[in-house]
Amino acid sequence: MPSTVCSRLHGLFIARKTTATLPKSPKPATATATATEAAATAPSPPQSDPSESPSEDRKLRALVKKFKKDCDSSRFRRPSGHGAYQFIVRRLSAAQKFSYIEDILEHQKQYKDITNEGFAIRLISLYGKAGMFDHARKLFDELPQLNCERTVRSFNALLSACVKAKKFDKVRELLSEVPEKLSIQLDRVSYNTVIKSFCELSAFDSALSVIDEMEKNELEPDVITFNILLGAFHRNNKFADADKLWTLMEDKKIVPNVRTYNPKLRALVAANRISEAVELIEEMRSKGSNPDVFSYNAVIKGFVDSQNLEEAKRWYKEMAKDGCELDIATVSMLGYFVCKMGDFDFALELCKEAISGGCIPYKTMMQLVVHGLIKESKIEDAKELVELGKLQISMEK
Template identity: 60%
Template sequence: MSSSVCRRLHGLFTTTKTTSLPKTPKPTATAAATTLKLSPAKSSGPPNNKNLIALVGQFKKASRSSRFRHHSHKAYFKIVHRLAVANKHSYIEEIIEHQKQYPDITNERFAVRLISLYGKSGMFDHAHKLFDEMPQLNCERTVMSFNALLSACVNSKKFDKISELLSELPEKLSIKPDTVSYNTVVKAFCEMGSLDSAVSVVIEMEKSGVEPDLITFNTLLDALYRNDRFEEAEKLWGLMQDKNVFPSSRSYNPKIRALVAGKRISEAVEVFQEMGSKGVKPDVYTFSALIKGFCDDENLEDAKRQYKEMEKNDCYPDPAILRILGKRACEEGEFEFGLELCKEAISRRRFIGLPMMQRVLDGLVKESKMEEAKELMELGKSNSFVQYKLEWHTDE
């Protein structure tokens, strides 16, 4: 690269009075030396225990308000989630036990919320204890609270207890399991890897006079395709048709992902076309799977077409797929498309990572596309979402 070009580059990336960047050294005539250095902001560190204690106190005080208890479901979830992340299970118990003094505890829906919070915190024994206490709290137990207990079991990863709950509690408590009950059990078996048991639940449902629904089939299809059990999955499609259960994009996506993973992209495209012929609208995961497949197949043009189709369908890929697409674009020298991806990602607050931005910037500089390179650099410096310090420097 000529010295005049280097001087132009230096002018593009020189600091301004409003930007706290180090003094720019004199550039050399080496394009490879051009770098975009971004340093992540400092982490705020783990939460202070004193602050958490204060938070628990504030929450208990807020709980005195019936309006807060009735309408602040998200607040309950957020504080319990924060305490669970901090591994403060005793604080979670303190908050939930505190709720029992209010008249709301006689309402099953309120009790179900508390059982669910225990489950999402991995505290199944506490959830079970609260379920057992419901009669003493003058709270009726129906299939709704039973299903909450099943979900708490799954969320707490206590899969070994799920069969026991389903086989013993309904008869003992005169509760008839419904579709939600069986779907929770299906999910548990799938997460355990006991796919044969999961499929057998469908037979058990029919014996009990409970019809499987779309959630039942989607859960099973996802598990079967993830484990390359195509033959069994295809049989489920037939059963869905027999029961007049109309598939959704979530039914097709596992099959498309499995075909892509098996490098059978042409078959994945056929499944995508089948969705269209049956009036099933693809979602972001459908498009993302196909984009990955085309990129793996080194077919950037079709990957770009799917990217454009996503926008027409009100979808947008996650950062991982953007990085895959950006990598493919850079490998094929399409740095302007890479710039388009970076700009779109920043505008949508999707952080695609420094390596991709660096690769796009280096490619633009190498092709002497100075204005485009400057645009990317300025975007990184000025956009508060990125929250990184950018530095221009050259290696002597």
């Protein structure tokens, strides 16, 4: 029964004593009774912070105003437009404008989409990403009054919001209260989220014990389960325990993917075991899990850290052969390194390839390359790079 399962999981949290100081999320506004009342009592326009630049605050207020206007389009509110929601919440969160975030997300309650659980889940998730768990909980509690059904899917979104907001104590409360009250049966996503919560607390024994609870309830762990555990174990240099998990994966015939391998690659490089990281890349290829840009970045970093210029350049070329798109991490890490080593011809090649792929190198790195080329009397190459940089920047404006 759900109550038995949740009480056991709840017990694991009680057994885990933590004194970590966790960030407080902003307190929610008073809950509204109906969708109509929600629209009528929507938050007033956000107030500016007197310590902030007036021009920056005006920009953010204008952004909020435009976003709310765009939301009147049903097309904009579709899942395909979720990127715009994520962008504005991320930007407002970075500026510590939590009242602005509340304003735009409370604004969504006036639309009929709020009766769709998928739409509500998106809002709960956004509150979680902003660290506003109390607001996520308030919205979850309001869903019945907004004519929106609550299932394990929205409960999982709330659990995830707990973890994203680092409110791990609230995970325990939710497990003890919600499933039994709403007759919700935990699914694999629920368990994976609880495992992630324990991993964030470095409570690895408790995290592993959740697998036993899953199996007692006829749910097998999946590759996501193991990716969460292996990522945490490798970040904490628990290689021996991680190796046991790899063996367990094989026993359960769970096929690893690139996200399974990447944390191990990074851990091997961090431990200065670069030759083993290279062997792991070959193992990935042999098992049909093609390395991605993050895999190659890990290996390149290893050779950069060991000041091995030729191997760093070779693995960059290997990455290009595999069709991986350049990202700014690759360009900056390798670019600064080759400049330091005095290989400005390769630095020029790297910058040109990055620019042609729409990945503009940092200005300081471009300046290093230009100055290095000029120092070597390669004036035409320096001019070409300057013009390429100007052209790409002008095209993006």
